[in-house]
Amino acid sequence: MVDLPPDPIQMTIAMITSPLFLKVAIFPGLTSIGIIAAILTWLDRKITARVQLRIGPQYVSPFGGILQSFADLIKLAFKELIIPEKADRFFFILAPVFGLVLGAGLIALIPFSPETLISNVEVGLPVFLAFVTLSPTLVLLAGWSANSKYPFIGGLRSLFQQTGYEIPLWLSSIGVVMLAGSFNLTKIVQAQSTGWFILPQLLGAIIFLVTSVAEQERIPFDLPEAEPEIIMGWQAEYPGFLFLAAQGAGFVKLYAFSALFATIYLGGYLGPGPQFLGLFWSLFKTTIMIVLVILLRGAFGRVRLDQLLKYGWTLLLGLAIINIAITYFLIEGFPAI
C-alpha cells in the first residue's frame, strides 16, 4: 500500500496553528515586533517632546497621535528610492535589512514568560551578545557603501563607539552569570526568585545600562547620527523604506536591550500574583526600562567621540572589572546568594 501524500491544505493549516509558528509570527515574533517598533517611535517622540515642553505628534488620531508612526510608515514605503550614483547597491540595500533581522533575532532569546519563549538556548546570553557584536560590521558596511563623506564618517564613528562599549557590556553581564551559574536566560530568571540581581549587581546594572544606550546609538551617545553636524551620519543617504529599516532597527534594539535588562537584573517574568501574570510582569518591567532610556534622551547632551572612547575604555572597563571582583567576593563570602 502506498501512503498518500498529506493534503497540502491540511498541512498548511497544521503548520500555521502550531504553537511555534504562532510564537514566531505573532508574539513575540514578527507582527508584534513591527507593531512595537512603530509604537516605540511614537513613544520616543512623545516623551521627548513632553520633556522639552512641546506636544509632539498629535494629529493623526484622537489619542495623542499614536498612529503617527503608522502614517510615517505608509508614507516612507511609497517614496522613491534614490540611491547615490557611486554607491555600492548590494551593501547599501542589504545592510539595514540585516540590521532589522539582527534586532528581531535578539527578541527570540528573551523569556517573556516560560510559554512565550521562542528559543531556549542553553547559552542564551552569549548568543544574544554575539548578535549584538554583528551590528558594528553592518554599520561599517552601510556607511562605506554610500560612498559619500558624511555617511562614511558616521559609519566609522559608529564602529568605534559600538566596539568600544561592547566589552564593558559583556563584562558587566558576567556578574549576572556568576550569580546565576548559568547562561540560560530562563535559569537566570529562576535564580532571581530569592532576590532580583539588581541589588547585588547595582554597579554592573548601571554599567550595563550606560553601555547598552551607547550600543543603540541613542542620545547621549548619538554622535554617529549627529543631526546638526553630519546630517544623519551613516543613515544620511538612505531613502524611503531603507531609512525606515535603519530607524526601525534602532527601536527594535531598544526593545531588545530593555527586555534583556528586565530579564537579567529585574527578575523577568517573576512577580507577585499567579503564574499566568508572568507575561504582564516582564512586559511591564521592559516598558519601565524603555521609558527610562527614552527619558535619558531629553536629559543629556552629546558626548564627544574622543571623550566617549577614552571613558569607555578606561572608566567603564575598569568599573566592570571591579564589579566582577566585588561579585566574586560576594559569592565566596556568602555562598547563599
Place this chain on the structure above:
Amino acid sequence: MVAEGIPELVYYLGFITVNTLALVVILILLVSPRDKKPTPVKRAPFESGQIAVGRGRTRFIIQYYPYLLMFVVYDVVAMFLFAWAVNLRTLGAAGTIPVLVFVSVLLVPLGYALHLANRPENW
C-alpha cells in the same frame, strides 16, 4: 544532536529574513515610484546643498585604531571570563588564579594601546 533551542532560532531567523527580503523586493519592484527623467544632481551625494568634492571615503580617524585592536583582544578575554564565570561556584579559588593572571597580563597591551590612541601624531 543539536542543542536545544537552536532549531527554533534558525526557523525564526529564516522566517524573518525571508519575509523582510520579500517585503523589500516587493517594495523595490512594485511600490516605489520611478523617475522617468532623473536629473544628475538628484543622484549626487548629499551635503546639505554644497557640491561634493573629492573622494567619498575620506578621513579615516586612524588615531582610534588601537581601540579596534583592543576590542579583538578583549573579545577573546571575555570568552575566557565567561567560561570561568559560569562555573565559579564549582571552581572556587583554585580555578580563579589562571584567569586572574590572564586578565592582568592582558592589561599591559591595554595600557600601551591607550597610551598610543587618540594622538594623531603617532599615526
Place this chain on the structure above:
Amino acid sequence: MTDPAFLVVAAVTIIGAIMAIEARDLVYGAAALGISFLGIAGLFILLDATYVAAFQISVYIGAVVVLILFTVMLVGPAKGEAPMEHKRASLFAAVLVSMFLGIGGSLASANAFPGVEVCGSGCDLQILSQTLLNNYGTQLELLSFVLVAAVIGALTLAKTEKA
C-alpha cells in the same frame, strides 16, 4: 545518508571561502569571509558546541572581519591594478594545504590519541571550563603572552616614528 543540515552548512562555508579569495572587490571578499565564518559557526552548532559557535560569531565575524574590512577600506588596491596570476605558486600552495588538511584531519579523528577520553555529546560547559582552568592553566598563560606579543607588535609596526 549524511545529515542535510551538515551539507548545507559545509556548502556555505566552502562557497564563502572560495568567494572570499576570488572576489574582485576586496570588500566583497571580506564579506564573503564573514559568511564563511558563519558556516563554521554552524558546524560548531551541529557539533553541539553552541558556546564556541556564539564566540566564533562574535570574535571572528564581529571583530576579525571588522578589522579586515577597516584595513581593506583604508588601503584598497590602486586603481587599474589587475590581480596577479601565479600558476606555479598556486600548485605549490594546493599541495601544502592538502598536507595540512591531512595532518589536521588525522589529529582530529577519535583514534589519534588512544587513552585520552573524548568528550562526547554529553560534554557541557562545566566540564569544558573545569578542564580548561584546572588542567590547562599554563597553556592559558602562554596564550595570553602570545596575545600580548601580537598586539604590541601590531601597534609598533603600525605607528609612525616621530621625525
